[in-house]
Amino acid sequence: MKFTQKINVVGMKSSKGTLENGTGYDSTKVYALVDLDASKGTAKGMASSEFTLGTSDEFNAFKHLPFPFEAEADMEIVTNGKTQKTVMHALKPVARAAAPKA
Incomplete structure (x- = not known):
């Protein structure tokens, strides 16, 4: 299921290199605010969640x-039949309105 979601990005981190066994890695992690599950009355507010976005x-x-x-x-919910995860495919900053001149 693909969808577009407006999110608040609070951080990003690139990572690229090679593990000791020779396996390469190359990704960017996006940290965005998501709502906590308040359905049981034991949580309230937001937390940061990590998403992988392409390469470094x-x-x-x-x-x-x-x-x-x-x-x-641009996100997608995918499953392996047992568990599901949310995959981030693209990220586009929302333009900020220019500050009014005095």
């Missing part, structure tokens, strides 16, 4: 922005 090059497209920032994320 993705980080370079966003590192100049002031954090936190609001963005539209």
Whole structure:
């Protein structure tokens, strides 16, 4: 199931290298605020959740922005038949309105 969601990005981290066994890794982690499950009355508010977004090059497209920032994320819920996860495919910052001149 694909969908677009407006999110608050509170951090990003790029990671690229090679493990001791020779396996390479290359990704960008996006940390966004998500609502806590308040359905049982034991939680309230928000927490940061981690999503993987492409390669470490993705980080370079966003590192100049002031954090936190609001963005539209193209996401998809996928499953292996037993568990499900949310995958982030794309992230687009929402333009901020210019400050009014005095």
